[in-house]
Amino acid sequence: TIKTTGCLVVSCLLLLLAYGTYQAYRPIVRTHSIHVDKENKNYPTLRIVMASDMHFGMLSGKKHATQLVQEINALHADLVLFPGDIIDDDPTIFLQKNIGDTLSSIQSTLGVYAVMGNHDYYSDKTQVFLDEMKRIGIQMLLDETICIEDSFYVMGRKDFSVKKRQTIDELMKNVNPTLPMILLDHQPYALDVLEANNIDISLSGHTHRGQMAPGQLITRRVFELDWGYKRKSSLHAFVSSGYGFWGPAIRIGSRCEILCIDVSFKQKNA
Numbered sequence: 001t002i003k004t005t006g007c008l009v010v011s012c013l014l015l016l017l018a019y020g021t022y023q024a025y026r027p028i029v030r031t032h033s034i035h036v037d038k039e040n041k042n043y044p045t046l047r048i049v050m051a052s053d054m055h056f057g058m059l060s061g062k063k064h065a066t067q068l069v070q071e072i073n074a075l076h077a078d079l080v081l082f083p084g085d086i087i088d089d090d091p092t093i094f095l096q097k098n099i100g101d102t103l104s105s106i107q108s109t110l111g112v113y114a115v116m117g118n119h120d121y122y123s124d125k126t127q128v129f130l131d132e133m134k135r136i137g138i139q140m141l142l143d144e145t146i147c148i149e150d151s152f153y154v155m156g157r158k159d160f161s162v163k164k165r166q167t168i169d170e171l172m173k174n175v176n177p178t179l180p181m182i183l184l185d186h187q188p189y190a191l192d193v194l195e196a197n198n199i200d201i202s203l204s205g206h207t208h209r210g211q212m213a214p215g216q217l218i219t220r221r222v223f224e225l226d227w228g229y230k231r232k233s234s235l236h237a238f239v240s241s242g243y244g245f246w247g248p249a250i251r252i253g254s255r256c257e258i259l260c261i262d263v264s265f266k267q268k269n270a
Helices: 002-025 062-074 091-096 099-103 126-135 191-196 215-222
Strands: 028-039 045-050 079-083 112-115 138-140 144-148 152-156 181-184 201-204 228-232 235-239 257-266
Touching (some): 062 099, 079 201, 091 099, 099 126, 126 138, 191 235, 201 257
Parallel strands (some): 028 257, 045 079, 181 201, 201 235
Antiparallel strands (some): 144 152, 228 235
């Protein structure tokens, strides 16, 4: 009957919504082990923990942030990296919920570094957001390269949506190419350029892996790598589906995630 069919349809929709909500709020830790054929004199191995696209705000709130911190701290990271879209457009709710204080509890041997994604630029309160990141000890890299303990580089680009951002060549102007290079770039464009410039590890997000099926069919066509891991010569490229979500708190065909990447380096005289 029509009534029975209607009940079945509604039940299926409710189950699908429940499943999508679970996928959005229950993160999985995805682990990778890679080798970089360069020496790292102070850190022969390095554990990188990465999360992108948290979109902290109204729906991705303090509870979700607390879970992120707990998951990260349980992994005992050497380095924590956030490749963009930390907030959902406007930092006001982020500040009201004191999510920054929660993130300040992240434990990492070598610090926490981040870049801005397109959503981090959308309000006129960008400086307010940057000031909060500085207060809680997260170092934002805006077309900047830093060398950590004379051992390896962490490089951070402004988002692809920013018209006047540095090229990879400009970002690498004073880099010693014999040292390992880790790049944060929110949107995973032009992996061939990174490969040609001997970047060792690139970390991106942005795609959400489509977030809701069949969105991944679109992201696969737009990006060479829309999710997961890809090796291109010496480049190890990673794109995360993200820890948060954009719009409704629903993920179907994707899962909120944290990446844990164990890196080994070339041994001296090996």
